[in-house]
Amino acid sequence: MYNKEIRITGPDRQRKPVRAVIRTYAEADFDELIRIQAESFPPPYPEELLWNHEQLASHVAHYADGAICIEVDGELAGSMTSLRMQWNPAQPDNHSWTEVTDDGYIRNHQPDGNTLYIVDLCVRPKYRKWGLAQLMMQAMYQLVIHQGMDRLLGAGRMPGYHLVAEQMSAEQYLEQVVAGELHDPVISFLLRCGRMPVGVTAHYLDDEESCDYAALMEWRNPFIEVD
Structure with missing residues (x-):
């Protein structure tokens, strides 16, 4: 506890x-x-x-x-x-x-x-x-x-994605947020916490703002060798 x-x-x-x-x-x-x-x-x-x-x-x-x-x-x-x-x-x-x-x-x-x-x-x-x-x-x-x-893992909402969904894929949106070209309230926060993206998952949650997508993001245990 x-x-x-x-x-x-x-x-x-x-x-x-x-x-x-x-x-x-x-x-x-x-x-x-x-x-x-x-x-x-x-x-x-x-x-x-x-x-x-x-x-x-x-x-x-x-x-x-x-x-x-x-x-x-x-x-x-x-x-x-x-x-x-x-x-x-x-x-x-x-x-x-x-x-x-x-x-x-x-x-x-x-x-x-x-x-x-x-x-x-x-x-x-x-x-x-x-x-x-x-x-x-x-x-x-x-x-x-x-x-x-080995790691902490979670799928982060992408609430800013609906604003640009007609212009780019969810994967492209995530790449631009990681590159600092776009800001996302959730994903940018997770990046500041040391989480790194490992992919995008579709139909993750009934979430209009994220268009049902989420970014799968991990933090690796620095004391364990992970392949």
């Missing part, structure tokens, strides 16, 4: 540092975690894809180490969920979010999997630009190292 206290400052660097805690989430957090998701993913994001109590309970039951949240001065501000899976980088499959996460229930979690797969990451809008997502991502990197996995 993860529990780490740190001090952080918000976007206004003149403010005094405040107390933040990254910890495993529990049943008492479920209602607030659902509210955070609703705030973080407003329409046109499909409401049926927001967490429910049964999914959150399944996260804790199957892989509590990968179910974390962050508090700022006692208020829940965001969460991040993951599972372990076996993944062969030589044969990256074109999968959907529903397939790889067991429709968000993670009952397909493999305790000996070589890869930590990110199921979800969200931060309450009023805490954007506080660096909370990066802090939770770093906690997941630590989990990869601590449990001896």
Whole structure:
């Protein structure tokens, strides 16, 4: 069970540092975690894809180490969920979010999997630009190292793609974001976190802004030699 206290400052660097805690989430957090998701993913994001109590309970039951949240001065501000899976980088499959996460229930979690797969990451809008997502991502990197996995992997939404979808393919869009020629709110953030693209997956999520595409992006364990 993860529990780490740190001090952080918000976007206004003149403010005094405040107390933040990254910890495993529990049943008492479920209602607030659902509210955070609703705030973080407003329409046109499909409401049926927001967490429910049964999914959150399944996260804790199957892989509590990968179910974390962050508090700022006692208020829940965001969460991040993951599972372990076996993944062969030589044969990256074109999968959907529903397939790889067991429709968000993670009952397909493999305790000996070589890869930590990110199921979800969200931060309450009023805490954007506080660096909370990066802090939770770093906690997941630590989990990869601590449990001896090869990598962290996840499919990032490409919410800026719909603006240029008639002009280029999803692969070309990703290439231009990586090159710094275009900015994408999600993909550019993941690049800053040290994640690197390994491909594009189609029909990943019912997501109008991304035209249902997602960029598959990894972070490799620096202490393990990965082919």
